[in-house]
Amino acid sequence: MAMRANVRSVFWTNRVSVRRGIVAGVNGLLVGRSAELARLVRVLQSAIEGTAGVALVGGDAGIGKTRLVAELVGQARERGVHVLVGQCAELGDALPYLPLADALRGAQSAVREAAAAHPMLGQLLPGTESAPSTGLTQQRLFGSLLGLLADVQPVLFVIEDLHWADRSTRDLLVFLSRMVQTEQVCVVGTYRTDDIHRRHPLRSVLAELKRLPTVTSVELGPLGRGDLSDYVTTLGEVDARELGEIVARADGNPFYAEELFAAVAEGDSLPDGLASLLMSRVEVLPDAGQQVLRAAAVAGRRVEDELLREVSGLPLAEFEDAVREIVSRGLLRVDGFGYTFRHALLQEAVYTDLLPGERTRLHAAFARLLTSPAELAHHHLAGHDLAGALASSAEAGRLAERLGAPAEAHSHYDQALSLWDRVDGAEELAGESRIALAFRSAVTAADSGDNHRAIVQLRALPQTSEVSERLAYYLYEIDDQPGAIVAAERAVESAEDQAALARALATHTRTLLWSPRHREVEARATRALETARAAGTKDAEVGALIVLASFVEHQGDVARAHELFELASAERTGDLAMDLRARFQHARVHYEQGLLAQAAEIADDGIHMAFDAGLKWSTYGTDLRFLRFLIHYVAGEWDQAENVASSFPVRVGTLSEAVLSSFALFIEVGRDLPAVESRLSWVRPFWSNELAGYMSRGLAAEHALWHGDPAGALEHVREVLATLVPGDNGVLRTAAVGLWALAELGTTEGADDLLERVRFSVERGPTGERGQLGPEGIAWALRAEAEWHRVHGRYEVELWRKVVSAFDFGFVYEVARARWRLAEALLATGDRASAQAEWELARETAGKLRAAPLENALLEFGRRARFGGGAQAEDGPRQGEAGLTAREAEVLRLVAEGLTNREIAERLFIAQKTASVHVSNILAKLEVSTRTQAAAAARRRGLLA
Template identity: 55%
Template structure:
């Protein structure tokens, strides 16, 4: 049967792992023999891609038809879908990353259309990477990624990324470091993202994940991560999946639902071909009998693969089976007995099989094996791949042959492959699959345990959990399980729980540990079980359970000799007590944990205790002691990278909040260096350190560096953590007046209310953006929304209250909302003096600055502002925060002008202008320009480049109203002349006064005359 365009036909080049010690001469002879016969067989084709009208693409292939004569075939009935996919390539060429998910029933043509897309991409200069998931993909983590990495020459790129190099055959999965689980996965994800970015800098990249319905958990997570993180890179991701395989609880379903909500994701559904398109296709294949084609079209149900098989059978005069499986097996039964035997053996190996492995499993000599393979390949059932092996022409064929095996035959062949793979040092995950299918519990136990350990080291915790659980299932069936594995059932349960937690499944981890608590009696093991249980419960907000488990961990070893386990239990107990707001008990537990850790040499527990004590001292009002403790923790190499990064982050955050921006920058850079050296820039604390470093650059006035760092903050977000990360970019974007700020806020809006911190960050910055745009009512709405989700003692309320007071002060005189000023200033004062555990004894420089700003805005709202009020706000931000100082100077200059001190007003104004120009703070500079023009600090030269007019902030209607005001007309007269109501005219006048910074209509009229506004004629 020919390799035609519409069926789900020969997949892209397969990348099957060659067995160690393969005979090159045997392979070369067989390959030449098979290739000579295959080139004259129906699978041979040459293709030409041509441009059609309206930019569509046509593919013409000369191929031997199913009935033995030359014909032409093309991509029939898929022009719309191919055009959609091609547009994703277009977008990537223009630096807009894209993702396409191609779904359809088995045999509908998913692989074929992706092959066409790959060819188009290659012609456009793309690097094309293709990875194939396998049916045992749940056991083989990152199989399609490894597949894709082998599909191109990436040796130099992989040299600097050992975590990816280890995925390739022959690589040592153990490596030289101790990273495992979640950290190893975060490293792998970051390495994959950086690899794609590096490749895309040279040429656009198309990366294909075939058969995602078989993808392992970690591959699905990787796909989601890449989809979230890729933004402006020239990268296209394409995944294919079978819709008919997605039952209600299939794990791919929620992933598809999550991804398809993102606008960069293009869903492409391949429906059944209509009768006309199917008839055209079958005719092109060489079916000249209209009656025959009509019968096939009627039975195929629009499925090209089924139709091709039906046409082949009908053309041979065979009786047409009722189902596709029967049809495929009829093709198999037409083979010789030896060829059928070889095909059945190959089916047990999976979609692909290595040549030497197939020869050994089939038990055939070279010549009969060659003849059998030649027959199978010439019939189009297997294809020769480029890695010394064979692929089934279609997964459905492999499934049909496998399903037709007798139970005993299937068990025997799986055992054969398990034995062969054991001898050749095959992958543990594949061995576990074959031993389990062969019902060899001893082999399944050993290999499942080994596969779990390998998956942990590879950064695939979900697969590790799966393998460990499989080992637990057969543990009781193996009498000497402890001896042959070198571990215990209890230790295996702990490992499985850790893997589950690392994969994000805390519920499963907790369930494991609760069962283990009923089994263990040895004190150290009881303590470890309860300590881990408390930790996972704290992460899951099970506050009652965590306290009970943590207490149990300490109780069981607390009266015995001091051990590292006791130190660890005490450190976790201190954490749970602090979460439960038992402050004194938490301090006592952390202090004891530190003492025991130092006496027992447990550096990790010592670091954990130091961090806990530091955070406690900070909250209790002793920032000097807190910084000393956190510095000690950061200076240690604890053996836990997660703990080390946490210590650096905690120290840098404290220094930032104390206003020591230089020290904060130094600590953040030190933490980032640890993350960078270990490939953990995308780990939890690696990401935290990056956005903290961004904030430090913003606060210190290094906005260019901050904006570069913000490149990691994707605009298109889909989860609360991504939304939080994205919200930080708003500081510079709002400050510089970037248009992207509005787009980012649209993406963040769905998360308002879903996460308190996201709400605080995004709506707080949305309020500032609204103020710059002259819309204090919108700003006030954002402020109220933030206040609603904050505790009264949250220090963040100081800043948001100051923003709210600024919005109130910008409202027109007489607006009833202005009466809320007392409410806002009292809220700021309370948050400044009260903490979660009692009176707030200290407030950092930034907090003090915002409190002073709130007081100054309160006076501006009340009409009692004096230069001294704004001087206090300016002084409070002294020593850093140049942007906030410049904003205070702006208001100080206004106040100085009102008191008649023009010289000092001009001096403060000039300092603010200098900072605004240095930062590129366009909205602030515009406000300063308006003030400068009103005060005549600058000449009103409209032609001067970069200078704004005081009237730029007015709408067209407001300019018309201003002209009427300049003519001295009342609101009633303005309404009559402009055909608007008196009330509407009043609103316009109030807005104009606010935007011009004018206290009266007379001042507004003077500004209008100064700007050349001509009063209209009567």
């Protein structure tokens, strides 16, 4: 007995240590998990260094996932990383974003203060009322979380027990896995592999995420006999026979080994099966302790102290004695102002052991004391209180809707609808009619991405104008244009008031815009606009203005399109998606007409709106940032463009990411940055998509031309043209690049076909009814004509002058490239002085842009032409300079002075990341590996003069 007492004392000392966060294991180290921990630490360290990552830790219940992640958390804190830890609960989709709310509540004060500055996150903090929904709530919440992670980085965000995650939390995990790229963010999720059955909702999410390059999968298998023996001996004294039996029975599971050890330590025999083992630990408690533990099991994994005392029904002193005994035995552990089961398996075992009536009464007791609609719905339903469940479900749906959790809102509404016929007075309990609740359910289904479910639900409802209008909208979203038109016409015909008519008319005009009936759009959009203004429905008014503006723009009346877009974006409607859409279209039409300053101003306004609302990554929030990048690029603001491009993901896994990544190639190819090859390799699987292929392959063609591979460039051009609709504006640039490649190859084969494609696009357009072609389109068409003459060996000076003039609406880079060809044509016709003047202007621009390929091509042309001038002598690369550009030579001199990248950036007024890229290029060109070696090589080769 003395030996047993000693074992028990040592055992419980270890249990207290575990609860306080001290590692249980040999000399305070993990046992048998060093390889898995090393993989997680690599993901964490990579995030600290600026490459975000996600780790998914899977394993059976009790295998040690939480213990492993706890060690990672400890190492993160030692590295100065902010830590957020949230836990999912076994309540299904009852509580949306539970682990995020849990993580924010338990975060450091600095993180909580930062979260409070983001209104959507602040709603998840205790004591904060949820604000009314203003549209795109989930996207705003996700954007706000990204903003918070950027504010407090580096961050480790741990989400435990993903197998219990609600739909919105799963969506959040997918969003973070795709969107965090260069942030100092590490996301770690744990899940039980033994719970992930074939139809489990997490299964498809895991399959999707594990394909992403940013995601690391860590699977925990059973510990080997040696490792498990070592682990058991850290728990306390045990003889060889008992150790062998524990190891044999535990089957490599540390938690199971702990429970077996506890049974041995308490002098009990070892029961069969895990459930029997766990309950054997519970059954030694006195009656009061068992009563408290059963109540805690009904609450779930965690329960507040006061709530547990009320439901247990025990006097205060008796309750506290019972809890003290439970905690001392390691069954519950203190967690803030409440208690948590030491392991989910223990909670499940106690809950399963409850008698049916006992379970119902305890759920009802919790329902009487709780105020959260989602928890009430859970307990009412489990307690067979159908009326309470219906009322709570309807309210929980409305709350989830306001919190930006449309999937959970839809689930709650559907649950209320499923109870409707089984409860008297359902409408009064729900607070609205069955039709209204079903309409809410359909809308939230669509908001969560399930348009097909929304369509099915809407078709089952009486076809009021409001129902038909939403049905038309969702049918249009799934490309069922004929069905959308029919539904929209029904919405117009059945409208009972002016507001409903205005929205129906706006949606109707949208469905007609690109249909064979597009000639009806102007009259119908005008009627929609007049009706919306009379009814005061701002969202419908702006929607009608956008459709009407798009129509008249396509018809060639650009001046009127400007006026209409100006009206559409003049004020806020309260519908964030509509407001952002208006600003994007307004900025786009300015950009396409070459009005870059105005386009930039409008785009900036839209971007600020998106950032303030947490919609940076929404459809139009993203489109506005794309457009702003292009404006920087065209206007010659290449340092700003490069800074924006650096945030575009390189390691892409989806089409949207590939499109985003492709934009960065404009600046990276123009400057010949090292990221080009890597970015192209990641985007290559998406080349079958028209937009991704047009941008990335088109720029891959230019990259090939700059690097002396015109045949490869021509192959890219032909593949891109095969995906474009005849007459598409994209044909103009692509064909011009193809003709450049043919000129380099010295062949005319295929040149006439390329020029014919260009002329068809100019005359007919993609629909056969060409409207007004913008200045950039005109310039590319002229460039293609001039390149066609170059292919045939003709240097058309006046045509190249027209190209220069056409691009001079503000496209700085293309003006310089056109001047290069104009200089060649002038030189070929004997006008040397004019050729050198154009060459010098082009070279000046290339230097300012740090457009290395163009700058090198101009220098080569200048050497062949024997152009003189101080600029070349002072800045241009000489023999032996290893092909350094003027800017790289400047950076090299500062490196030799011993300046850091930050100091170089400050000296040259460039971004620190840009300075780093230049240094990397210099090391590669000088064939050295350190800055010291670069300085020595520069002095040896006379490059610092």
